[in-house]
Amino acid sequence: MTRIAFIGLGNMGGPMAANLVKAGHDVVGFDLVHDALKAAEATGVKAANVLTEALVDAEVVITMLPKGQHVLTLWTDILLSVPKGTLLIDSSTIDVESARKAHAMADDAGCLSLDAPVSGGTGGAAAGTLTFMAGGSQESFAGAKPLLEVMGKKIVHCGDAGAGQAAKICNNMILGISMIGVCEAFVLGEKLGLSHQALFDVASTSSGQCWSINTYCPVPGPVPTSPANNDYKPGFMAALMLKDLRLAQEAALSSGASTPLGAEAAQLYALFEKLGNGGRDFSAIIEMFREAS
Numbered sequence: 001m002t003r004i005a006f007i008g009l010g011n012m013g014g015p016m017a018a019n020l021v022k023a024g025h026d027v028v029g030f031d032l033v034h035d036a037l038k039a040a041e042a043t044g045v046k047a048a049n050v051l052t053e054a055l056v057d058a059e060v061v062i063t064m065l066p067k068g069q070h071v072l073t074l075w076t077d078i079l080l081s082v083p084k085g086t087l088l089i090d091s092s093t094i095d096v097e098s099a100r101k102a103h104a105m106a107d108d109a110g111c112l113s114l115d116a117p118v119s120g121g122t123g124g125a126a127a128g129t130l131t132f133m134a135g136g137s138q139e140s141f142a143g144a145k146p147l148l149e150v151m152g153k154k155i156v157h158c159g160d161a162g163a164g165q166a167a168k169i170c171n172n173m174i175l176g177i178s179m180i181g182v183c184e185a186f187v188l189g190e191k192l193g194l195s196h197q198a199l200f201d202v203a204s205t206s207s208g209q210c211w212s213i214n215t216y217c218p219v220p221g222p223v224p225t226s227p228a229n230n231d232y233k234p235g236f237m238a239a240l241m242l243k244d245l246r247l248a249q250e251a252a253l254s255s256g257a258s259t260p261l262g263a264e265a266a267q268l269y270a271l272f273e274k275l276g277n278g279g280r281d282f283s284a285i286i287e288m289f290r291e292a293s
Contacts, residue, residue, distance in 0.1 A: 001025055002147065004060035007051065008072060008092070009033075012118065013064035016091070016123040016151045018043035019047050023150040023266060055081045062089045074101050084110030087143045091132070093117045093240075095247050096169075097254075103136065103161035112140040115161065116148060117168040121236045123225075125159040129153045135163030135173070137193040144214025169251055172244035176265040176282070179212040179241075183286035188239055196221050218283035223272040232284035239278035242269040 002025050006017040009031040009114055021044035022026050029045040030053070031037045041047040048054035050073075055061065061078055065071050071090055078088065088106050088115075090099070099115040106113035114136035124130040130152035141157045148155045158167040185208070187200040200222035204214045217223040227235040245266035250260040272278075272285045 002029050003059050004028070004147070005030070005048075005054040005061045006040075006045065006064075006079075007054065008060065008064035009036045009045070010064065011122050012091075012125045013062075014043070014045075015038045015122070016064065016130075018046045019125075019128045019151050020147065021045055021101055025147070028054045028058070030054075051163070051277075052078060052081055058082060058086065060087045060089065060144070063092060065090075065092045065094075066091075067141070068094035071102055072098055072105070075105055079105060079111060079176050081107040082289040085112065087112040087114070087140060089114045089116050089117050089144050089147070091118055091167055092174075093244060093247070094165060096165045096251055099135065099165040100162040112137070112143060113161075114125075114140045115143045115164040117164055117173060118142065118152065119168065120152070120235065125151070131166040132156065133158050135159055135161055135165065135167075166251070169248040171270075172241070173248040173259065173262045173265070174270065175212065176245050177261045178210045178214070179218065179266060179283055180265055180285065182210070182212040183218050183283070183289050186286060187289045190290075191293065204250055209214055209274075211285075216283060217287045227281035228286075229285055232281040234279070235281035235283070238267065238282040238285065239270060239280065241282040242266065242273050245269055 004020055004025055004027045006027050006029045009029050017027050017029050019041055027045045028048050029040045030051050032049040037047050063074060071092055071094055088111055103113045111163060114134050116132045116134040118130040120130040120134055128151055130154045134150045134157050145155055158164050196219045200217060217226045218228050220228045227233055248262050249266050272288050275293040277284060
C-alpha cells in the first residue's frame with residue numbers, strides 16, 4: 001500500500017484516484033471545487049481541507065490540473081512540504097516548457113518527478129484503461145509504473161523530462177486532424193446519399209480506418225459507445241481538444257516544425273468553441289460542417 005496525495009479531482013482525476021483506492025492504496029485528495037472533493041470522498045478517497053493536509057506522510061503526489069502555470073505554482077507549494085525522495089507525478093496536459101521547469105524544480109528539491117499525461121478520456125479514467133505517456137528518469141518511471149498500471153492499460157516511457165507532454169500533444173494533434181477528416185467524409189457521404197452504416201462498414205475496414213472512425217465514430221449508430229449516440233456528451237470536450245491543438249502549435253512555433261494541418265485544425269476548433277460548443281464532445285464538430293454545407 002502506498003500513501004498517495006492526489007491533487008485535482010475533476011472529471012479525470014476523480015475516477016483515477018478512485019481506481020487507486022480500489023487497488024488498496026491510501027489516497028488523500030484535495031481539490032478547490034467542493035463538489036469534486038465530495039464526489040471523490042464517496043469513492044473512498046480521504047478528503048483534505050487544505051493542500052498541506054493531503055501531503056502529510058505522502059510517498060507519492062499526483063497532480064491533474066488545467067494549465068502549466070497551475071502546475072508550477074502548485075509544485076512550488078508541494079515541494080516546500082514534502083521530504084526529499086518524494087515522487088511527484090503530473091498527469092495534466094500542459095506545455096513542454098512548463099513540464100521541464102517542473103522537473104527542474106523537483107530535482108533542485110531532491111525529489112523524483114514524472115510528467116505523465118493521459119489519453120483515453122473520462123471513460124478510460126473510470127475503467128482504468130488510460131494510456132500514460134511518461135517523461136522523466138528511469139528511476140522515476142520505475143517508481144511510478146505500478147501506480148500508473150492501476151489507472152491505465154498502456155504505459156509508455158517516452159524519454160526524459162517533458163517527453164510525455166511532447167508525445168501527448170503530437171498524439172492529440174493527429175486525433176484533432178483525423179476527426180475533422182472523418183467528419184468531412186461523413187458530411188460528404190450524406191450529400192451523396194450514402195448511409196452512415198455503409199460508409200462506416202467500408203472506411204472502418206479499409207484504408208480510411210482510424211480511431212476517430214473505428215472507436216469514436218461521430219455519427220449515431222455504427223459505434224454504440226461513441227458520444228454521437230448520447231447527444232455528444234463528452235467524452236473529450238471540444239475545449240480540451242482546442243487546448244491541446246494550441247499547445248501543439250506553440251510547440252511547433254518554438255521548435256520550427258511545419259504543421260499546416262494542425263494549424264487549420266486549431267482554427268476550426270476555435271470557431272467551433274466560439275459558436276458555444278466548448279462543453280460538447282469534440283466529435284460534435286461534424287454539426288458545424290453540416291451547417292456550413
